[in-house]
Amino acid sequence: MMILSDLARVIRSKNAGPTLLTVDVLFADAPGFARGVAALTVAAVARCYARRPEDVRIIAVPSAHAVKIVLPRSVPAGAPGDRDAYGAQQHTPLLDLIV
Amino acid sequence: MSAFSRLAADWPGTDAPLRVLAASGQLGLGIPKAAFDAGIARAPHVIAADMGSIDPGPHYLGSGKMAAAPSMVRRDLAMVLRAARDLDVPLLIGSSGTAGAAPHLAEVAALLRSVAAELGLAFRLATIAADMPRDMVQAAEHANRLAPIGPITAQIAPSTHIVGQMGQRAFATALAAGADVILAGRACDTAPFAVVPVLLGYPKGPAVHMAKILECTSLCCEPGGRDAMLATLSGDGFSLESMNPSRAATPLSVAAHALYEQADPTRVFEPEGHVDLSAARYTAIDARCVHVSGAVWHDSAQPSVKVEAARPVGHRVAILAGVADPGFIAASSEILAAVCDLVAEMIPQTQDAPWTLQFRRYGIDGVLDWPTPPTTTPREVFLFGECIAPDLETARAVAAAARQHLLHWGFDGRLCTGGNLAFPITPPELDAGPAYAFSLYHIMQLDTWDALDALFPVTLHDIEKDRP
Numbered sequence: 001m002m003i004l005s006d007l008a009r010v011i012r013s014k015n016a017g018p019t020l021l022t023v024d025v026l027f028a029d030a031p032g033f034a035r036g037v038a039a040l041t042v043a044a045v046a047r048c049y050a051r052r053p054e055d056v057r058i059i060a061v062p063s064a065h066a067v068k069i070v071l072p073r074s075v076p077a078g079a080p081g082d083r084d085a086y087g088a089q090q091h092t093p094l095l096d097l098i099v
Numbered sequence: 100m101s102a103f104s105r106l107a108a109d110w111p112g113t114d115a116p117l118r119v120l121a122a123s124g125q126l127g128l129g130i131p132k133a134a135f136d137a138g139i140a141r142a143p144h145v146i147a148a149d150m151g152s153i154d155p156g157p158h159y160l161g162s163g164k165m166a167a168a169p170s171m172v173r174r175d176l177a178m179v180l181r182a183a184r185d186l187d188v189p190l191l192i193g194s195s196g197t198a199g200a201a202p203h204l205a206e207v208a209a210l211l212r213s214v215a216a217e218l219g220l221a222f223r224l225a226t227i228a229a230d231m232p233r234d235m236v237q238a239a240e241h242a243n244r245l246a247p248i249g250p251i252t253a254q255i256a257p258s259t260h261i262v263g264q265m266g267q268r269a270f271a272t273a274l275a276a277g278a279d280v281i282l283a284g285r286a287c288d289t290a291p292f293a294v295v296p297v298l299l300g301y302p303k304g305p306a307v308h309m310a311k312i313l314e315c316t317s318l319c320c321e322p323g324g325r326d327a328m329l330a331t332l333s334g335d336g337f338s339l340e341s342m343n344p345s346r347a348a349t350p351l352s353v354a355a356h357a358l359y360e361q362a363d364p365t366r367v368f369e370p371e372g373h374v375d376l377s378a379a380r381y382t383a384i385d386a387r388c389v390h391v392s393g394a395v396w397h398d399s400a401q402p403s404v405k406v407e408a409a410r411p412v413g414h415r416v417a418i419l420a421g422v423a424d425p426g427f428i429a430a431s432s433e434i435l436a437a438v439c440d441l442v443a444e445m446i447p448q449t450q451d452a453p454w455t456l457q458f459r460r461y462g463i464d465g466v467l468d469w470p471t472p473p474t475t476t477p478r479e480v481f482l483f484g485e486c487i488a489p490d491l492e493t494a495r496a497v498a499a500a501a502r503q504h505l506l507h508w509g510f511d512g513r514l515c516t517g518g519n520l521a522f523p524i525t526p527p528e529l530d531a532g533p534a535y536a537f538s539l540y541h542i543m544q545l546d547t548w549d550a551l552d553a554l555f556p557v558t559l560h561d562i563e564k565d566r567p
Contacts, residue, residue, distance in 0.1 A: 010355065016362040018153055018537045019249025024358050026351075050470030061364045063379070064354040070362045072250045074468070078156025079536040080412060080487045081457050085156045089466045 004039065005095040007032055013091035016070065018077035021087045023069040023094065033065040039099040040067050048093040069094075101223060101277040102189045103295065106144055113300050117332045118143040119292060120342075121313040124325065126150040126175045126192060127167030134317070134326030134342035139182045141329055141342075146183045147291040148175075149314045150207070151194025153407055153540070154360075161259050161409030161535030163202035169210060172196075176207075177214045183280065184220050190280045191270060191291035198407075199229050199285025200260035208282055208560075215562050222280055224560040225273035229284030231261040231406055231554060236543065244544040248405070254538040258408035261539060265404075266370030268548070269555035270294040276559055284555075285407065287369055288314040292330075301332045307374040308394035309337045311367050312356055319356035320346035320387075336392030338384055347387035354381045370405070370551070372398040401544060402551040408539035413454070415534040416494040418484030418502050419527050420520040427519050428480050430510045431460055434519075435482075438508060442501045446493070454488035454497055482520070487534050498528040 005011065010026035025040065027033040037060050046053040049071060057070040078085045100108075120143035123130045127150055151159075155166050165172065183190035196203025208226050215222070237255050239245040245253060255261070262285035270290055273281045283291065289310035296306040309330045312319050317326040319339070326343035339348045357376055358364045365377040378393040422428055435458045448454055459465040462477035484501060488494035506520045520527075545551050 014360050015154055016360055017248055018157075018540050019247070019251050020362050022358075022360065022362055024355070026355050048470070050468075057362075059364050061358065064351065064358060064364075066355060066358055066364070068358055068361075068364045076157075076251050076537045076540070077154070078158065080415075080455060080485060080534060083459060083466055083468065086154055092467060093469070 002099050003095065004036065004097040004099050007036055007099050011091045011094055013087050013089065015073070015077050015087040019073055021071045021073050021090055023071070023091050025067045025069070025094065027065040029065060033062065035099055037067055039097060040069070044097060045069055045094070048097060101274070102183070102187050102279045103274040104277065105187065106189070106295070107299060110299050114334055117296055117299060117301060119145045119147060119296065119309070119313065119330045119332070121148065121292060121316045121328045121330070122146055122179050123148040123175060123327070124315045124318065125167075126179070127165065127172035129171055130175045130178055131326045131343070132178070135178060138327040138329050138342040139186070142186065143188060143329065145189050145191070145295045146179055147191045148179060149193045149288050149291065151197040151199050151203070151285065152288070155197065157409035157535040157537045160198035160200060160262065160407060161411060162533065163200060163260060165203060165206060166197040169206070172207065172210050173214055176211050177218065180211065180214055180220065180280065181218055184222060189274065189295060191283070191294065192281065193283045193286035193288065193291040195282050195284060198260070198262065199283070200262050201228060201230050201284070204228060204282060204284045211280070211282060212562065219564050220562065221564045222562050223277050224562050225276060225278030225281045226558050226560065227265060227269050227273055227281065227283040227555050228558070229262045229265055229286065229555055231263045233261060236261055236406060236539070239543045245541045247541050249540065251537060251540050253541060254410055255408070257410040258538045259410060261406060261408040263404040263406045263543070263554055264370060265555040266290050267294040267297060268371060268552055269557065271298055272552065273557045274298065276557060278559065287405070289367070289369060296332050302335050303396035304374050304394035305335060305337055305392060306332065307367065307369060307396060308357070308376060308379065308391065311374070312339065312353060315356070315359070317341040317343060317346045318359070319353050320348050321352040322346060336390055338388055338390045340388045344387070348389045350381035350383055350389055353389045353391065354379070370403070372396060402548050403542050403544050404551060404554060406539050406541050406543050408537070409535045410538040412534050412536045413487040413489050414491045414494045415531040416486045416491070416498040417529045417531050418482070418486070418498050419524065419529065420482045420502070420505070420522055422480045422482060422520060423478065424515045424519065425476060426510065426512050426514060428476055431463070431480065434505070434508050434510055438501055438505050441504055442497055445500055446497055452489050452493060454486065454493055456484060456486045456497055456501055459483045491530060495528065495530070502527055
């Protein structure tokens with residue numbers, strides 16, 4: 001059994017503007033990318049973040065061996081109650097995803 | 100003759116290599132000197148830097164304050180200004196003073212003037228304001244011409260500053276007016292890097308793609324960093340090289356960087372159109388340089404501007420406390436809720452004076468609102484309380500009451516009757532100043548390109564020697 005943090009070379013999150021969060025998962029090569037794409041389904045990512053599937057957008061970028069995930073932020077960046085102004089630590093729920 | 104007119108008059112054509120040096124993606128937070136000097140030694144034709152972003156949150160836009168320390172801004176400005184005037188090449192700086200509103204631009208312009216006086220430099224400075232007229236934004240809202248980007252509600256009236264992101268057109272106007280140095284208010288990150296190549300006839304797709312990568316300097320490298328980065332445009336492509344020899348731009352590292360901070364991996368939207376990266380090609384020149392081509396530019400039919408604003412939401416007081424008692428940690432969710440309820444009874448939340456109190460438990464759910472609790476109880480937990488109230492007095496009262504009741508709260512099986520909290524400092528409540536929230540992150544549609552240009556007025560200042 002392999003998990004995403006063993007397979008991917010980069011798993012990073014960051015704001016894409018103050019209202020959206022983007023998570024990039026970068027793989028070293030085409031086989032890794034193919035395995036990652038298969039695991040990073042809308043349903044699987046929605047489960048990791050406890051979000052509704054319709055809030056999750058997944059875009060595969062084969063040329064960069066990358067998968068981009070876009071989620072709406074629960075509050076705009078820096079608003080009262082925000083936990084992560086830059087959104088830089090919101091990648092962690094994906095680390096243990098089985099691939 | 101301005102630095103740009105001299106460049107344009109002599110320019111042999113787009114087969115000639117045009118070197119753009121990105122000095123900094125965050126001017127004022129420290130330009131690493133060795134890599135910058137190495138970049139200057141390559142005789143760039145343009146020096147550009149980005150100084151701001153919406154990323155650090157609503158505080159800077161709302162308050163009109165810079166994220167960088169003025170002394171560091173002076174240091175970085177002195178480095179880029181001296182180099183640009185020595186080489187007599189255009190210097191372009193976008194999003195002055197973090198958020199690029201009027202007070203930010205004024206503060207950076209004043210620092211630049213004082214640096215110029217100290218260095219004894221004479222040149223033509225252009226400042227470009229990016230403040231959006233409030234009544235115009237309100238009219239756009241009423242006419243349904245203001246669309247949110249993601250989940251955010253427009254609140255125009257209470258906003259302290261409203262800015263729009265200028266594109267290349269505003270910079271081009273300033274260059275045409277003879278500016279040697281441009282300090283822009285809020286600008287889209289790519290504009291100061293892309294405008295000179297585009298004006299010299301280099302194709303806009305690769306020029307904007309180059310700018311998109313270059314605006315973060317060496318972040319696109321392996322390992323990434325903040326060192327100056329050099330782009331060389333030629334024909335329909337460009338090459339990239341970090342000015343720190345220990346950082347390598349590789350096809351994969353550069354392609355991956357094109358995804359960074361973008362919701363759409365293949366299209367980068369700009370004020371004047373968008374660049375399509377789906378046919379972009381990245382090839383290694385050697386172990387640490389990459390050649391890039393294939394990006395395609397599409398002009399937008401209708402002008403629009405991305406507008407940003409922040410509004411005050413009250414006064415913030417933070418509570419800082421640690422916990423190690425396993426009984427308290429196990430019951431912390433119920434205890435915190437009970438304390439918040441008790442304080443609400445003592446200090447009523449009215450419609451005129453609403454206040455909020457929220458706790459994050461670092462070790463359990465501080466960074467993320469995890470869908471499931473941790474599998475093992477953490478040995479220690481850090482409690483961060485955030486109180487926001489209409490005035491400092493109320494925020495302090497709420498925070499102090501919450502802290503004291505939390506300290507002595509009784510719970511089933513309690514052993515630690517001396518107190519529940521370990522305070523790292525006293526007072527354990529910190530006044531964090533006025534709090535802000537974003538109140539606009541929208542696209543405003545405009546009728547004409549003239550209307551767009553009018554939003555970003557260019558002011559020229561002739562900086563003379565010995566006259567700060």
